[in-house]
Amino acid sequence: MANIEEKVEKLLEETINNLGYELYDVEYVKEGKNYFLRIFIDKQDGINIEDCEKVNNEIMDLLDEADYIKEQYFLEVSSSGLERVLRKDKHFYDNLRKRGRS
Numbered sequence: 001m002a003n004i005e006e007k008v009e010k011l012l013e014e015t016i017n018n019l020g021y022e023l024y025d026v027e028y029v030k031e032g033k034n035y036f037l038r039i040f041i042d043k044q045d046g047i048n049i050e051d052c053e054k055v056n057n058e059i060m061d062l063l064d065e066a067d068y069i070k071e072q073y074f075l076e077v078s079s080s081g082l083e084r085v086l087r088k089d090k091h092f093y094d095n096l097r098k099r100g101r102s
Contacts, residue, residue, distance in 0.1 A: 004028045007068050008037065012059050016041060019058060021051065024080035028069070035073035037063070040080040047079035 005026045016023045020043060027038040041047055041055055056077040063075070 004037075004068055007066070008039075008063070011062060011066050011068075012039065015058055015062060016055055019055060021047075021055060028073075035069070035071045037069065037073050037075050039075070039077045041077060042080045052077040052079070 005028050008028070009023060009026045012026070013023045016039075021041045022043060024040040024042045025038075027036075027040070029036050029038070039055065039059065041051065043051070056075065059077070060075065063069075
């Protein structure tokens, strides 16, 4: 059975792509007593706060309907950032390609 991050990624990827963004990564973590679902997005010319708000508004209902997460959690949508974490094989390959080493 897929973990929460994988399920959420499959659920949201098409919607986020259709909005003109790339779903870079999904992270579900517990920090202290709180749970966080972090959705990292990207696009060619960068991400701003309006982009994060637009994606947040589109995915909230999808997440509520899917009900993958039973605990109360905080949803955060943000840019993957300049110092993005390379957690997946795809991240490594994309990073190398952008540097012209593929």
